[in-house]
Amino acid sequence: MKYVVLIIDGASGWPAEGLGGKTSLEAAKTPNLDQMARRATVGLAGTVPVGMEPSSACACMSVLGYNPKVFYKGRAAIEAxxxxxxxxxxxxxxxxxxxxxxxxxxxxxxxxxxxxxxxxxxxxxxxxxxxxxxxxxxxxxxxxxxxxxxxxxxxxxxxxxxxxxxxxxxxxxxxxxxxxxxxxxxxxxxxxxxxxxxxxxxxxxxxxxxxxxxxxxxxxxGQLPNMPSFKDRYGLSAAITSGVDLLRGLGQMQGMDVLCIQGVTDNADNDYAFQMEQALGALETYDMVVVHVEAPDEAGHAGDAEGKVKAIEMIDRDMVGRLREYSRDKLRALIMPDHPTPLKIRTHAAEPVPFMIWGSGVRTSGARRFTEADAKGTGVTVAEAHNIMSMVVRG
Structure with a gap:
């Protein structure tokens, strides 16, 4: 079995007037995400523990299977x-x-x-x-x-x-x-x-x-915490690709290799297709590849409704589409934002986000689209998102 984790940074959010009262995920045309959602376990997950800052550092640490309440000691050290x-x-x-x-x-x-x-x-x-x-x-x-x-x-x-x-x-x-x-x-x-x-x-x-x-x-x-390696914790070799220092630092803290892929950036000029193509190619060497995409979050911080929707649509077309082409019988994928970045406030919120586990041996939960509302409608909730990685890896 091979595994892909796709973190669509900040893609979740609130209904926006500029989008006709829809969230960015609802407004975006995402045929690939929606097709996958119909054959996946979709639900809501709390990525930010109560009382902690709704930063990508806390939230992505949760997505990668580590409890921020235990391991988070500050963001700057991770980037360092x-x-x-x-x-x-x-x-x-x-x-x-x-x-x-x-x-x-x-x-x-x-x-x-x-x-x-x-x-x-x-x-x-x-x-x-x-x-x-x-x-x-x-x-x-x-x-x-x-x-x-x-x-x-x-x-x-x-x-x-x-x-x-x-x-x-x-x-x-x-x-x-x-x-x-x-x-x-x-x-x-x-x-x-x-x-x-x-x-x-x-x-x-x-x-x-x-x-x-x-x-x-x-x-x-200050100094970084001692974290067990991803290999020791989950029994899998792993690599990560991202356009930001934070995610590369988190991966390195967990013993992941960093994939240096040309054209991977922290904004809308990211080469989505090549990033996913190279990530899937790396599965020949690694058991898991983590793919992090920053563009929706940057658009959210800018209050750019059109830019956020476009970024989500590009990810759906150029990344999720390629992911769907990989043999479903040999792959299990986790797709989710790390946190909401609502256009109204132009910063992060601590609310739960939708997640999707798709692939071999995964049960469907009744979602029709990959949106906040559909995720809530399935009734599937994971209060502490750091537990999702075990669900992905161990079924």
């Missing part, structure tokens, strides 16, 4: 693991987004989805200007980067707000606050001064693109 940034016992790390702040408001949490090449140039520049033996900046993917601090454990007590939670809001109300926040605020302020006239930003403005006006620090964490 993907970038092979070591974290000593006296060091802390923070996610450092490049953002666009205009007239004191959060204009764009991703600096116009700045590309990795331009953003790496900016991060190296900031590290040159701000870096010390106790402070270093490390480029990641797109707008997402890492700040590492030595000897400042109090910074982990600072209350920080993700920039994608505050679109259009006055940033002064959401700067780091409380114990340990001063150093974070100072770094952010210094970055804003340094980035004002950088050539990369001048070029972006000339092209009509949003400049990266500041670093925004959040999701601080």
């Amino acid at each position: 693991r993907s970038l092979e940034i070591p974290i000593a016992a006296d060091e802390t790390v923070f996610r450092a987004n490049l953002v666009t702040i205009e007239n004191g408001r959060m204009a764009d949490y991703s600096a116009g989805h700045i590309g990795s090449n331009e953003s790496a140039e900016l991060i190296r520049f900031l590290d040159e200007k701000l870096g010390t033996p106790e402070l270093s900046l490390h480029p990641g993917v797109g707008y997402r980067h890492i700040l590492k601090l030595k000897g400042r454990p109090e910074t982990l007590k600072a209350a920080c707000t993700p920039p994608h939670d505050i679109p259009g809001q006055p940033v002064e109300d959401y700067l780091p606050r409380g114990e340990g926040s001063d150093i974070l605020r100072n770094i952010m302020a210094a970055s804003a001064e340094l980035l004002k006239d950088h050539p990369v930003n001048r070029d972006r403005i000339a092209r009509g693109e949003k400049p990266a006006t500041s670093l925004w620090l959040f999701w601080g964490s």
